[in-house]
Amino acid sequence: MKQILASAERVVPEYQFVWNNYVPKKVGIVPWRALMERLPTRIALAARNVDIGDIRCVLCGDYDESSEHLFVSCQFAQSVWLVMAQWCKSPPVIAFSLRDVLDAHKFVPGSKKKKKVFGAISQVVIWSLWKMRNDVLFGQAIPSVSKVVEESKSMSYHWVKNRSKSSHWSWSEWCNFNVEL
Numbered sequence: 001m002k003q004i005l006a007s008a009e010r011v012v013p014e015y016q017f018v019w020n021n022y023v024p025k026k027v028g029i030v031p032w033r034a035l036m037e038r039l040p041t042r043i044a045l046a047a048r049n050v051d052i053g054d055i056r057c058v059l060c061g062d063y064d065e066s067s068e069h070l071f072v073s074c075q076f077a078q079s080v081w082l083v084m085a086q087w088c089k090s091p092p093v094i095a096f097s098l099r100d101v102l103d104a105h106k107f108v109p110g111s112k113k114k115k116k117v118f119g120a121i122s123q124v125v126i127w128s129l130w131k132m133r134n135d136v137l138f139g140q141a142i143p144s145v146s147k148v149v150e151e152s153k154s155m156s157y158h159w160v161k162n163r164s165k166s167s168h169w170s171w172s173e174w175c176n177f178n179v180e181l
């Protein structure tokens with residue numbers, strides 16, 4: 001019995017995705033599904049024997065499209081993360097996995113609320129990247145870093161402001177990331 005308990009304690013717990021109520025569920029569901037390998041990326045579809053032909057990422061055209069690639073290692077995503085970090089006046093996100101991206105906010109110095117706002121913004125970026133990917137794949141949009149950046153800024157403003165009860169934040173303060181956190 002002792003042995004069983006001891007071995008059970010050594011089991012590494014599954015990564016716990018933290019839902020962030022500063023953003024709607026439809027936003028959180030994208031990173032959650034990505035973590036669970038439940039997003040219909042081109043690699044995931046090919047693995048399910050869905051014949052889709054090309055499995056390369058539509059945002060960069062260079063690598064196969066997995067969730068990790070789309071949101072972490074893709075040059076397109078990296079450009080978005082870089083611009084977003086500059087906007088938030090935070091150091092660039094160094095991430096090797098989706099978990100790193102989703103955990104980055106935990107290391108932001110400052111209040112609990114600040115960490116939560118940063119976490120919310122990260123989830124909005126992932127949601128917006130997935131949206132851009134779908135617009136390119138199904139709507140013939142041209143991949144645009146600035147479009148994802150602008151959408152992430154405006155939608156995070158809208159959602160975080162309302163949901164965190166920070167109604168005094170103005171759009172121009174948000175654009176300069178000059179908000180009390």
Ligand SMILES: [Zn+2]
Nearest residue numbers: 057059060074
């Ligand atoms: Zn790519």
